[in-house]
Amino acid sequence: MTRNNSPSISDRRGFFAAGLAALTGLFPLLAGLGVLLDPLRRKSNEAGRLVRIASLSALPDDGVPRRFDVITDQVNAWNHRANVPIGAVYLRRTGEFSVEAFSVNCPHAGCFVEYRRTKHNYLCPCHNSEFGIDGSIQDPSSPSPRGLDALEVDAEKLRQEQEIWIRYQKFQAGKPEKLAI
Numbered sequence: 082m083t084r085n086n087s088p089s090i091s092d093r094r095g096f097f098a099a100g101l102a103a104l105t106g107l108f109p110l111l112a113g114l115g116v117l118l119d120p121l122r123r124k125s126n127e128a129g130r131l132v133r134i135a136s137l138s139a140l141p142d143d144g145v146p147r148r149f150d151v152i153t154d155q156v157n158a159w160n161h162r163a164n165v166p167i168g169a170v171y172l173r174r175t176g177e178f179s180v181e182a183f184s185v186n187c188p189h190a191g192c193f194v195e196y197r198r199t200k201h202n203y204l205c206p207c208h209n210s211e212f213g214i215d216g217s218i219q220d221p222s223s224p225s226p227r228g229l230d231a232l233e234v235d236a237e238k239l240r241q242e243q244e245i246w247i248r249y250q251k252f253q254a255g256k257p258e259k260l261a262i
């Protein structure tokens with residue numbers, strides 16, 4: 082008598098049903114993974130978010146820049162940390178309700194530029210790039226490929242609340258174009 086080893090129709094139906102159940106079970110898992118990773122996605126989109134820096138009254142009205150830390154809350158996939166320093170900026174008053182903001186990071190290789198009161202300009206101590214008070218390259222032999230990175234200041238909050246909020250963002254070093262990281 083010959084024995085048939087091929088799976089019966091009911092076996093195949095069972096196998097198919099089990100496979101379908103496994104696939105169906107994957108959907109909630111993938112959805113859950115999406116939720117879990119969502120803060121990471123949000124974090125990468127937060128590069129240009131608005132951050133309060135200081136009151137307008139904290140800036141002298143003589144056009145001399147002042148350096149401020151950029152402090153904000155940080156959220157990642159697992160925790161939320163309040164008041165984390167994420168960078169620094171130079172702010173300068175250019176009018177009653179206008180403020181100029183520059184990243185302190187030199188566009189050449191990211192060192193911190195310093196404001197020089199005696200020359201009323203910025204110097205990067207790493208390779209001596211010099212920048213004018215408006216952020217432009219001052220010394221043509223400066224190795225920086227572009228001027229200081231200006232940051233957007235929220236004009237509405239400045240005028241209505243006398244508060245300085247900037248859209249803080251970091252940019253790629255070593256490139257002539259200002260490309261956000």
Ligand code: FES
Nearest residue numbers: 187189190205208
């Ligand atoms: S990092 Fe500023 S000049 Fe090189």
